[in-house]
Amino acid sequence: MLSKKNKEALFNPLSKDNPVLVQILGICSTLAVTASLKPAIVMGIAVIAVLAFSNVIISLIRTTIPTTIRIIVQLVVVAALVIIVQQFLVAYTYDVSKQLSVFIGLIITNCILMGRLEAFALNNRPWPAFLDGIGNGLGYTAILVIVAFFRELLGSGTLLGCHVIPQWCYDHGYENNGLMILPPMALITVACIIWVHRARNKELQELN
């Protein structure tokens, strides 16, 4: 069940081959939904689900897809799964789905999906493809949660909507940094994570 190769498919994307930090895929949504923690977690779970199941489906039909139309086939499979997730979110967590607005729909064009389908699901059996989907989804979610943690903590002084910075800090002149909520700081937060990550993994550093 978990041979060495399968373990690599599952665990490599968490750090060494992280979809966001190393493969630079799926940046749009990483940046856009991370102003607070809750939508980030929901988005992460949605991406894990879509990624794992689309990987399995594409892997099951990989021998029957003609290569010339594979992109359209992949898009249709992904779009169908995203519609299911979207309807599910609207039904059960309406306010979060409002917050995420178009970004659930944009999972379709999330590069992680196309990237993994092209690079892994098309040449692997369903079980490793499933693990690869889960692994990459988790790697993506981890970055989402880290970015959202710092942005929500520093930007609004809350975590998951609960106040964590005590009132006496504000009484002594502490201020929430409103800039952290704004879009540009998401980019700079991700840049700092990349900085730390590459300082620890020297082999990932680029020459220029």
Add this chain to the structure above:
Amino acid sequence: MEELNLFIKSIFIDNMIFAYFLGMCSYIAVSKNVKTALGLGVAVTFMLTVTMPINYALDKYVLQEGALSWLSPSLADVDLSFLGLIMFIAVIASGTQLVEMAVEKFSPSLYASLGIFLPLIAVNCAILGGALFMQQKDFGSAATATVYGLGSGIGWLIAIVGLAAIREKIAYSNIPAPLRGVGITFIITGLMGIAFMSFLGIKL
């Protein structure tokens, strides 16, 4: 007049890159030099402008609740809006394919210079995002939607050309090793985003 306001607003204030982070993957990957960045920017602008009215018509006359009533009154309570995503992406993917074939036939030199960017546009979030925002903003006419598409495309073009120009210059700077490449590109984009935020207060 309203269209002009929308046009300027979609270029500067609601900029696809700096306000919504759409089309970020190709934005980071294809911004190493100005020439290719310009090619991709023009292709994205073109696709946004072309697909926007098609998707608008699709949304208004097929997908929205009661949109099918022009066919027959008995269809007035049919709501197909849950099919929106799959229809939009189909329009965009087939549009990209058509544009690719047309460009290949009529202007092989342009085709050669754009190369792989043309098919990649199908999965550029800026195009699908434009369609979804169009649906959300509920424009009055197809012309308004087209103006919105053109404006968003030009905003994207300005952003990617600007970033490419900065990255060409930054090749001569001494950047800390872990930040080289992607890291510094993110920081530059963030700073450009802060600069673009100065347009925020403008009321049009």
